[in-house]
Amino acid sequence: MSDLINLNFTVNGEKKHIKLDPSMTLLEILRNILKLTGTKEGCGKGECGSCTVLLNGKAVNACLVIASQLEEAEIITIEGLGKGEEIHPIQKAFIEEGAVQCGFCIPGMIMSAKALLDENPHPSEEEIKWGISGNLCRCTGYSKIVSAIEKAAKER
Amino acid sequence: MSVVGKSVERKDALDKVLGLAQYVDDMHFDNMLIAKGVYSKETYGKIISIDISKAERVKGVVKIVTSKDIPGENLVPIVRKDMPFLAEDVVRYYGEPVAYVAAETIEAAEEAVKLVHIQYKPLETVLSIEESIKEKAPKIHPHGNIHKSYKIRKGDVARGFSEADIIIENEYRTPHQEHSYLETNGMLAVPAYEGGITVYGSMQCPFYVQEGVANILNIPLNKVRIVQTVTGGGFGGKEDIPSLYAGNAALLAYLTGRPVKLVLTREEDFFTSSKRHPSLIKYKTGARKDGTLTAIEVTYYLDGGAYSTLSPIVMWRGLIHATGPYRCENVRVDSHVVATNRVHCGAFRGFGQPQVIFAHESQMDILADKLQIDPAEIRRINAVNVGDETSTGQKLETSVGLLETIEKSVDKSEWQQKRSIYEQDKGDKRRGIGVSSCFYGVSLGAGGRKYERSGAYVEINRDSSVNVAVGTTEMGQGMRTVLSQITADALGVKYEDIYIVPVDSTRVPDSGPTVASRATVMSGNAIRDACRQLKERLGKVAEEMLKIPREVLVWDNDEVYFKQNPSVKLTFKSVIEEAYKRDVHLATQGWFVAPYTTFDEETGQGWCYFTYVYSTNVAEVEVDMTTGIVTVLKVTAAHDLGKAINPALVEGQIQGGVVQGIGYALIENLLYDKSGKMINPNFSTYIIPTSVDTAVIDPIIVEHIYPDGPYGAKGFGELPIIGVAPAIVNAVFHATGVRMKELPVTPERLFSVIGEKK
Amino acid sequence: MRRFSVIRIRSLEHLFDLAEKGMTNPYFLAGGTDLLIKIKDDLLIPPFTVLDISGLQELRSIHFEQDYVRIGSLVTHGEIEKHPELRLLFPSLTDACHGVGSPQIRNRATIGGNIGNASPAADSIPPLYVYGAELHLVNSKGERWVKIEDFFTGPGKTIRNPVEIIKEIRIPAEKRDYGTYLRLGQRKALAISKISLALAGKKKNGSMEDVKIALGAVGPTVIMAVETSLYLRGKELSSEVIKEAGNIIEKEAEPITDLRSSKEYRKKMCSTLLVKALTNWKQVA
Structure with missing residues (x-):
C-alpha cells in the first residue's frame, strides 16, 4: 500500500538495514522477517503481553508498534537476553522457581521483568505484580513468576 | 536416590525461557500457504448459497473449500458425530466455519475471506437452557434439543426428605468460561508421500485429531501422521476442537498438495472453540438437625451449545459428582445437556463439575447457617471416608483423604480465629472466610471406558540414555517431567538421562486422550510395566556379571548392587554395555488397562471411577460494601492426590487452578447480544485475572497413597479449580450475609443484592 | 486490513x-x-x-512556566505517571495515567492520542477537565486554543479537523489542596474504566472553595458535576455534606448500560466514588 521504507534499527545489538512496508508491525518483522520466533502473538491487540519486547529500554507490545515508528530504534527480544552460552539471571530464576508451565507467556513475561528490574532493581512484591500486570498467564496463577522475579532481583 | 517426590526442574523449562520452544506458529515450510476461515455471520440459518467467485479472483488465493470439497465424511468424530467440519445446509451458531481459504499470503487470505458471499435464511433461534427445554422450542437437531440425559437413583428420596428436619431448595446458575490458553489453536498440514498427510499442531489428544483427519479425507489412519507441537496451554480447550481445525487444514493441504498453516486469531478462537458449559441447577437438600444429609435431589441442566462435542461425558461426570463428597443414602439426580444456538461447549478443567459443585457447596453452607453448625464441621460430619459409598453405590476402598484436607486447610488458614475476627467487621470493608470440599474421579471412568488404556514404549540406548514414547501429551502441566521422574525411579537411573520423545503418532502408542488428570496414572503405569520388563532382561545380565541372584539386586542411582552388601555393585552403564554385547533387546512396550469401572444407565448406579482425588479450599475475601467489589485475600487449598511425584508442579497446578477459579467466581463471562452473537470475543472485554487480581495462595499437599497408582499417585490437574468458586461465594456470604446463587459475582450483581437486603 | x-x-x-x-x-x-x-x-x-507523527520530537517535552505547565501531546502516560513535579501539582492526572492499560501500553500511549481518540472512558481526560486544561490545535491554516470541555462532541467525536494536530496541552500551574482520581474497572489492571471520577479542590478558611469534579464513562463525553461543585462551595468537609454531595451527583449523572456495566450501578458509583474522594480529602486534611 505504501512505498517500502529503508529502516535502520538494532535488534539484540545487531544493526539491521531492511526495506519493508511501513505498516508492518514490529511483531511481524521479528517473527516473519528476522525469524525471531521467541516473541509470541497471543492476541494481536496489546491485551496479553505475549509479544513484549524492549524498545529503547522500555517494555512495549510488539503487536502495537509499526515499522515507521522504528527508525534508529534499539530492540531487545528474548533471544537477546542471555550472553552467549550464559543465560540471563531472570531466565535462570524462572527455571529454578518453577515459574514455567506452558511457556507461551514466558518470553513476554521475562521481558517485562527485565524492564522492571532495569528501572527498579529492588522492587517490592506489589511492584513486581504491577510490573507484570500487562502480561496474562493462564497456567501459573502468577505466584511462582513473582517469586522468580524476586529471586532474580536478589541475585543481581 | 529416588527422584519421585522431589521438585526437580522441568524438562522443558530451559527451551521455554530462552524462547526456543517451537509452537506451531513458529514453524515454517517452503511453499507454505496460509489458511483463513470464513465464519458464519448468522446465528441459526439455512445456507441458501455460497458464492466464492469474487474471493477466488483475489491475487494469491490458491484454494477455497466448502463442504462440497470434502472427500470423506463431513462430521468431526467426537463422542457422537453431529458437528460438521464445514457447515453444509445449516449454520447453528454465529462463528461456525463455512469455508476456508488458502492463499500465498495472509493478506490475500484475509481479503478473500471478506469476499466470500453467503446467503442465509434466518431461523428462529434458541439462546438459553430455558428456551431450549420449552415444549415448543425450535429444534436445532433432528433428534431435538436434548443432546443427552443421565440419571442417578439411590435409595428413596421421598423417605429421605420425610426424615429431614430441614429441607432447602435453590436454583443456581453459572456462565460460560473460555479457556484463554495464551496460545490460540493452530495446525500446520503437510502432504506426505504415498497419499498420506502430516499434521503438526497444538493439541491435547493427537489420536482424536488423527481420527478427525482420516475422516474428512477418507484415508486410513496409517496415512495420517499427527505431530504435537509445543502446546501453549489446554485446560480441556484443546481436547475436542483441534480435530476440526486439523481436518480443515489437512483438507486444504490435501487438495493443493502444499503445506498449509492455519493459526487462529484470538477472536476466531473465541468464536469457534469449545467453552465451559453454562448451567442451571435446581438443588434440594434434606438434613437432620445434627447436619447429616438425608436426601439430595438435583436437576442439572447444561447448555451444550450448537453441537454435542464432549457434552454427554461432561454431563455424566457432573452427574456422578453432583452430591459432593458426602454420604447420603437417598439420591435422585437428573441431568440433561441441551442444544442452543450458541457456541458448542466441551471440556474445561473440572469437566461438568465446577457448576454443580458450586451448587452443592452453596447448599452445604446454607444448611450450616440454618442449623447453626460451623461450615467446616458440617462437611466433616458428612465427609466420605474409606468404606463409604458414593451416590452411585461405589464403595470407596482406599485412598480417601477428604477428612485430612478439611482438617489441614482449616488449621492452616486459622479458620476458627478468622471466623470470629472477620465477623467483627461492620464498616464499608468486610472480610469473610468460606470453605468448600469436593472430589474428582480420576481418568475417564465408566464414561470413557473405551479409552481407558495406555501404552508406553521404553528404549535404553547404547550409552544408557533412555527414550520414552507415550501418546499422552505435555501442554504445560508438566507431564514430561513427571513421567521422566517415574521412569528414572522405575529403572534406577538418573532423571537427566530420561528423554520423553515428542508426540508423533508414528512413534508413540495411542495412550488415550490427555485429559481428566489421567496421564500420571495411565502413562505412568504403562511406563512402569515396560521398565519392569526391561529390568527383568537386565537382571539376567547383571546376575551373571555379579554372580548374585537378581532377586536380591537393587537398581538405584545408576547402579545395581547386592542388597546385603552394597559395595558389590555395577554401574548401570556397564550392564547396558554388556547387554548390548549379548544382543539383549533393550526396548519394549508397556501397557496399562485401567481398573474395573462400570455404570448402568438404567439404574443410575455403578462403579464409576477407579479412584478419586479430594480437596478442601478455604477462601478469605474482603468485600467493599460501597462498590460490591470482592477482593480475594487468600486461598488455602488442601489436596489429596495420592502421591505428589513433583511437589513444585503440584503447587503450580494449585496456584494456576485457584486463579482460574477466582476468574470463574468473580469476573469471567461470555456475553451475547439478542441475535446470539458473542460480543466479547477478546481479552479486552472477556476479562481474566491479571497478576494483581490474584490472592495469596497456600497449597497443601495431602498424600493418601493409591496402591494401584505409580508410587501411590492418583493424578492431578483438574481438581484445583473445582472448589474455588463456592469457597469464595461462601466467604462472601460470611462477609456480607448475602447469598449469591449466580456466577460470576460481579460488583454490579453483588451491589444490587446488598442494596435489596438493606 | x-x-x-x-x-x-x-x-x-x-x-x-x-x-x-x-x-x-x-x-x-x-x-x-x-x-x-x-x-x-x-x-x-x-x-x-x-x-x-510519533517522530516529532518537539511534541515530546514538558515545560514548567510561571502560569502554565505545557505538556507536549506525544508525552506518554508512563512519563506523566512517573513525573515527580506533575505528581505534586496534578495528582489526579498522574493517578489517572497510572491506571491506563498496562506498563507496555503506558510506555506507548500518548496523552494527545488519548484526547484525540475521545473515548468517554479515557482516563487522562477527566483530570484535564478539573485542572482546566486547554488544547493547542494547529494546522496549516493557523492555530487555536480550545478549552478541554469544548473539544469533545460525542464518543470518538471532537471539533478537531482531520489534519489539525493537538500540539500541546496547557494546564494552569495552580496548586490545589487536594486532587485524586478514582476508577472502577472490571479488574484491577489492564481494564477500561467502567466509571471514573476526577476531583481537584482548594480550601479557604476550612471551607471548600473551588472543587471541580469530572466523571468519565457515564455519558457520551466526560462530564463535569457542576451542581455538585456548586453545592460544595463554601461548605466544610463534614460527613453530612459528603453524604449529600453523593446524593446530588447521583442525580446529575445520566449513564448508560453497556457490556462493561449497567446504568443503575454506574449511577450509584458516581456517588460512591465522590464519597470516597471527599472522605479521603477529609482524612488527609
Missing part, C-alpha cells in the same frame, strides 16, 4: 505541506495503541492514510 499506507511525518511543516496537497482520510498515529487496534478490527473504512 493488514497493510495500509503510512506517511512518516518529519516536521510540522511537512505535515502542513501534505495537508495543503490534500489527503484521503488522514489519521494521526502517535503511540498507536488505539489506532492500530481500530485498523486491525477493520473499524477504519479504506482508503485512509496514517500519518505517523
Whole structure:
C-alpha cells in the first residue's frame, strides 16, 4: 500500500538495514522477517503481553508498534537476553522457581521483568505484580513468576 | 536416590525461557500457504448459497473449500458425530466455519475471506437452557434439543426428605468460561508421500485429531501422521476442537498438495472453540438437625451449545459428582445437556463439575447457617471416608483423604480465629472466610471406558540414555517431567538421562486422550510395566556379571548392587554395555488397562471411577460494601492426590487452578447480544485475572497413597479449580450475609443484592 | 486490513505541506495503541492514510512556566505517571495515567492520542477537565486554543479537523489542596474504566472553595458535576455534606448500560466514588 521504507534499527545489538512496508508491525518483522520466533502473538491487540519486547529500554507490545515508528530504534527480544552460552539471571530464576508451565507467556513475561528490574532493581512484591500486570498467564496463577522475579532481583 | 517426590526442574523449562520452544506458529515450510476461515455471520440459518467467485479472483488465493470439497465424511468424530467440519445446509451458531481459504499470503487470505458471499435464511433461534427445554422450542437437531440425559437413583428420596428436619431448595446458575490458553489453536498440514498427510499442531489428544483427519479425507489412519507441537496451554480447550481445525487444514493441504498453516486469531478462537458449559441447577437438600444429609435431589441442566462435542461425558461426570463428597443414602439426580444456538461447549478443567459443585457447596453452607453448625464441621460430619459409598453405590476402598484436607486447610488458614475476627467487621470493608470440599474421579471412568488404556514404549540406548514414547501429551502441566521422574525411579537411573520423545503418532502408542488428570496414572503405569520388563532382561545380565541372584539386586542411582552388601555393585552403564554385547533387546512396550469401572444407565448406579482425588479450599475475601467489589485475600487449598511425584508442579497446578477459579467466581463471562452473537470475543472485554487480581495462595499437599497408582499417585490437574468458586461465594456470604446463587459475582450483581437486603 | 499506507511525518511543516496537497482520510498515529487496534478490527473504512507523527520530537517535552505547565501531546502516560513535579501539582492526572492499560501500553500511549481518540472512558481526560486544561490545535491554516470541555462532541467525536494536530496541552500551574482520581474497572489492571471520577479542590478558611469534579464513562463525553461543585462551595468537609454531595451527583449523572456495566450501578458509583474522594480529602486534611 505504501512505498517500502529503508529502516535502520538494532535488534539484540545487531544493526539491521531492511526495506519493508511501513505498516508492518514490529511483531511481524521479528517473527516473519528476522525469524525471531521467541516473541509470541497471543492476541494481536496489546491485551496479553505475549509479544513484549524492549524498545529503547522500555517494555512495549510488539503487536502495537509499526515499522515507521522504528527508525534508529534499539530492540531487545528474548533471544537477546542471555550472553552467549550464559543465560540471563531472570531466565535462570524462572527455571529454578518453577515459574514455567506452558511457556507461551514466558518470553513476554521475562521481558517485562527485565524492564522492571532495569528501572527498579529492588522492587517490592506489589511492584513486581504491577510490573507484570500487562502480561496474562493462564497456567501459573502468577505466584511462582513473582517469586522468580524476586529471586532474580536478589541475585543481581 | 529416588527422584519421585522431589521438585526437580522441568524438562522443558530451559527451551521455554530462552524462547526456543517451537509452537506451531513458529514453524515454517517452503511453499507454505496460509489458511483463513470464513465464519458464519448468522446465528441459526439455512445456507441458501455460497458464492466464492469474487474471493477466488483475489491475487494469491490458491484454494477455497466448502463442504462440497470434502472427500470423506463431513462430521468431526467426537463422542457422537453431529458437528460438521464445514457447515453444509445449516449454520447453528454465529462463528461456525463455512469455508476456508488458502492463499500465498495472509493478506490475500484475509481479503478473500471478506469476499466470500453467503446467503442465509434466518431461523428462529434458541439462546438459553430455558428456551431450549420449552415444549415448543425450535429444534436445532433432528433428534431435538436434548443432546443427552443421565440419571442417578439411590435409595428413596421421598423417605429421605420425610426424615429431614430441614429441607432447602435453590436454583443456581453459572456462565460460560473460555479457556484463554495464551496460545490460540493452530495446525500446520503437510502432504506426505504415498497419499498420506502430516499434521503438526497444538493439541491435547493427537489420536482424536488423527481420527478427525482420516475422516474428512477418507484415508486410513496409517496415512495420517499427527505431530504435537509445543502446546501453549489446554485446560480441556484443546481436547475436542483441534480435530476440526486439523481436518480443515489437512483438507486444504490435501487438495493443493502444499503445506498449509492455519493459526487462529484470538477472536476466531473465541468464536469457534469449545467453552465451559453454562448451567442451571435446581438443588434440594434434606438434613437432620445434627447436619447429616438425608436426601439430595438435583436437576442439572447444561447448555451444550450448537453441537454435542464432549457434552454427554461432561454431563455424566457432573452427574456422578453432583452430591459432593458426602454420604447420603437417598439420591435422585437428573441431568440433561441441551442444544442452543450458541457456541458448542466441551471440556474445561473440572469437566461438568465446577457448576454443580458450586451448587452443592452453596447448599452445604446454607444448611450450616440454618442449623447453626460451623461450615467446616458440617462437611466433616458428612465427609466420605474409606468404606463409604458414593451416590452411585461405589464403595470407596482406599485412598480417601477428604477428612485430612478439611482438617489441614482449616488449621492452616486459622479458620476458627478468622471466623470470629472477620465477623467483627461492620464498616464499608468486610472480610469473610468460606470453605468448600469436593472430589474428582480420576481418568475417564465408566464414561470413557473405551479409552481407558495406555501404552508406553521404553528404549535404553547404547550409552544408557533412555527414550520414552507415550501418546499422552505435555501442554504445560508438566507431564514430561513427571513421567521422566517415574521412569528414572522405575529403572534406577538418573532423571537427566530420561528423554520423553515428542508426540508423533508414528512413534508413540495411542495412550488415550490427555485429559481428566489421567496421564500420571495411565502413562505412568504403562511406563512402569515396560521398565519392569526391561529390568527383568537386565537382571539376567547383571546376575551373571555379579554372580548374585537378581532377586536380591537393587537398581538405584545408576547402579545395581547386592542388597546385603552394597559395595558389590555395577554401574548401570556397564550392564547396558554388556547387554548390548549379548544382543539383549533393550526396548519394549508397556501397557496399562485401567481398573474395573462400570455404570448402568438404567439404574443410575455403578462403579464409576477407579479412584478419586479430594480437596478442601478455604477462601478469605474482603468485600467493599460501597462498590460490591470482592477482593480475594487468600486461598488455602488442601489436596489429596495420592502421591505428589513433583511437589513444585503440584503447587503450580494449585496456584494456576485457584486463579482460574477466582476468574470463574468473580469476573469471567461470555456475553451475547439478542441475535446470539458473542460480543466479547477478546481479552479486552472477556476479562481474566491479571497478576494483581490474584490472592495469596497456600497449597497443601495431602498424600493418601493409591496402591494401584505409580508410587501411590492418583493424578492431578483438574481438581484445583473445582472448589474455588463456592469457597469464595461462601466467604462472601460470611462477609456480607448475602447469598449469591449466580456466577460470576460481579460488583454490579453483588451491589444490587446488598442494596435489596438493606 | 493488514497493510495500509503510512506517511512518516518529519516536521510540522511537512505535515502542513501534505495537508495543503490534500489527503484521503488522514489519521494521526502517535503511540498507536488505539489506532492500530481500530485498523486491525477493520473499524477504519479504506482508503485512509496514517500519518505517523510519533517522530516529532518537539511534541515530546514538558515545560514548567510561571502560569502554565505545557505538556507536549506525544508525552506518554508512563512519563506523566512517573513525573515527580506533575505528581505534586496534578495528582489526579498522574493517578489517572497510572491506571491506563498496562506498563507496555503506558510506555506507548500518548496523552494527545488519548484526547484525540475521545473515548468517554479515557482516563487522562477527566483530570484535564478539573485542572482546566486547554488544547493547542494547529494546522496549516493557523492555530487555536480550545478549552478541554469544548473539544469533545460525542464518543470518538471532537471539533478537531482531520489534519489539525493537538500540539500541546496547557494546564494552569495552580496548586490545589487536594486532587485524586478514582476508577472502577472490571479488574484491577489492564481494564477500561467502567466509571471514573476526577476531583481537584482548594480550601479557604476550612471551607471548600473551588472543587471541580469530572466523571468519565457515564455519558457520551466526560462530564463535569457542576451542581455538585456548586453545592460544595463554601461548605466544610463534614460527613453530612459528603453524604449529600453523593446524593446530588447521583442525580446529575445520566449513564448508560453497556457490556462493561449497567446504568443503575454506574449511577450509584458516581456517588460512591465522590464519597470516597471527599472522605479521603477529609482524612488527609
